[in-house]
Amino acid sequence: MPSPRLTRRKFLQRTGTLAATAVAFPHVAGRAAELGSGARAGIRVGVIGTGGRGFALMRGVAANVVAVCDVDTRHAARAVAEIERQTGRKPSSHTDYRRLLENRDVDAVIIGTPDHWHALQCVHACQADKDVYCEKPLTLTIHEGRVIAEVAKTTRRILQTGSQQRSDDKFRLGCELVRNGRIGKLKSVRVGLTYVNFDPTPVPDSEPPEELDYDLWLGPAPWHPYNRNRVHYNFRFFWDYSGGQMTNWGAHHLDIAQWGLGTDDTGPVEIEGTGTFDPEKRFEVPVDSEITYRYASGVVLNCTQGPNRKTGTTFEGENGWIHVNRGNLEASDEDLIGEPLPDDAVRLYVSRDHMNNWFECIKSRKAPICDAEIGHRTSTVCHLGSLAVRLGRKLRWDPAGEAFIGDDEANRLRHYAYRQPWSLPKVS
Numbered sequence: 001m002p003s004p005r006l007t008r009r010k011f012l013q014r015t016g017t018l019a020a021t022a023v024a025f026p027h028v029a030g031r032a033a034e035l036g037s038g039a040r041a042g043i044r045v046g047v048i049g050t051g052g053r054g055f056a057l058m059r060g061v062a063a064n065v066v067a068v069c070d071v072d073t074r075h076a077a078r079a080v081a082e083i084e085r086q087t088g089r090k091p092s093s094h095t096d097y098r099r100l101l102e103n104r105d106v107d108a109v110i111i112g113t114p115d116h117w118h119a120l121q122c123v124h125a126c127q128a129d130k131d132v133y134c135e136k137p138l139t140l141t142i143h144e145g146r147v148i149a150e151v152a153k154t155t156r157r158i159l160q161t162g163s164q165q166r167s168d169d170k171f172r173l174g175c176e177l178v179r180n181g182r183i184g185k186l187k188s189v190r191v192g193l194t195y196v197n198f199d200p201t202p203v204p205d206s207e208p209p210e211e212l213d214y215d216l217w218l219g220p221a222p223w224h225p226y227n228r229n230r231v232h233y234n235f236r237f238f239w240d241y242s243g244g245q246m247t248n249w250g251a252h253h254l255d256i257a258q259w260g261l262g263t264d265d266t267g268p269v270e271i272e273g274t275g276t277f278d279p280e281k282r283f284e285v286p287v288d289s290e291i292t293y294r295y296a297s298g299v300v301l302n303c304t305q306g307p308n309r310k311t312g313t314t315f316e317g318e319n320g321w322i323h324v325n326r327g328n329l330e331a332s333d334e335d336l337i338g339e340p341l342p343d344d345a346v347r348l349y350v351s352r353d354h355m356n357n358w359f360e361c362i363k364s365r366k367a368p369i370c371d372a373e374i375g376h377r378t379s380t381v382c383h384l385g386s387l388a389v390r391l392g393r394k395l396r397w398d399p400a401g402e403a404f405i406g407d408d409e410a411n412r413l414r415h416y417a418y419r420q421p422w423s424l425p426k427v428s
Helices: 008-015 018-024 052-060 073-087 097-101 115-127 142-155 169-179 214-218 232-237 250-261 334-338 354-364 372-391 408-412
Strands: 045-048 065-069 092-094 108-111 131-134 159-161 186-193 270-276 288-294 300-305 312-317 320-324 329-331 395-398
Touching (some): 045 097, 052 073, 065 073, 097 115, 108 115, 115 142, 115 232, 159 372, 169 250, 169 312, 169 320, 250 300, 250 372, 270 372, 288 372, 320 334, 372 395, 372 408
Parallel strands (some): 045 108, 065 092, 108 131, 186 300
Antiparallel strands (some): 186 312, 270 395, 312 320, 320 329
């Protein structure tokens, strides 16, 4: 593995100089012959999962992409065509991500697959000496997050979780104001998550389409007959693959709650929640839910998910409140936001481009703004809420030991048995 201190000379030797790149693609001239620019220059990227979100991430870094992978050949073909359109180069294409990871021409990977694949692909990428950008939520289960964090640490890989709101000035300022006591002692946090954007017409199980390697799409998940309502974007609404909007959007807004609370290395100690489910059982995750978290500091976090919710994160203190979402940063009194912080104020990690931050850290070997440990802790908060709703009772949680207190059933649900032959490495 490379040294944590990576000189420019060693970096170019590792990734291949631009001149060597031009030789590999002699028909390409100018910008198309280069692998990125600025922070991204020279870093060769493979993209695993080129459907909706993976495709969007890939398009933004097309100049760096040398390989793509998807279990749906239509998605892979579209990705190849897009890279060729933008750069004049044709990336290699794979169905099995393990073949992409064997490619020594790939320095780093972007993972945009369904949630149930994230852990294995992150771990295998780190073990293959690839740095990783993994779309949020980082994991499907609590145990997976601990494994990812430990493997990323021991392999010394740069892993960025795609909770990109941390790279937005509004969210950082809101959290800095809270951390510096602008609203007085923090009493509570309110998080609003959006509704289930899935209203399917039931269809019977069927044979998978020819272009989809369905066994590889399932991977470690339990076997289930193919049904088009369960795959691609719709995976988000079935427990075998995801956690609904609780993980889909909780990985954003609960992540900001964690940042503002200063609990990136810990979590709540009590969780309870309720939810309602689709009466026709067309999907499995809650239609709406209300979850209450209690932290050791005494702060109570209330998270509601469903239609007509005020989305985003609201911090409530003795002297007022601050609310932040992707549209705005607002407060109970405009002076709470408008008054500059003093020079000696607590300042949080500054990143104004989440993907660029990852590329910069690949070169500097510094921790990215949302590393594996942070991504794991935020995902854990999401999973704790889902488990409280599913079990229908208050749960007590030990964030240091990452275990439920006095609840064997809940502890068993921290993970599940992978379908053979898939397995995660054991970590201490």
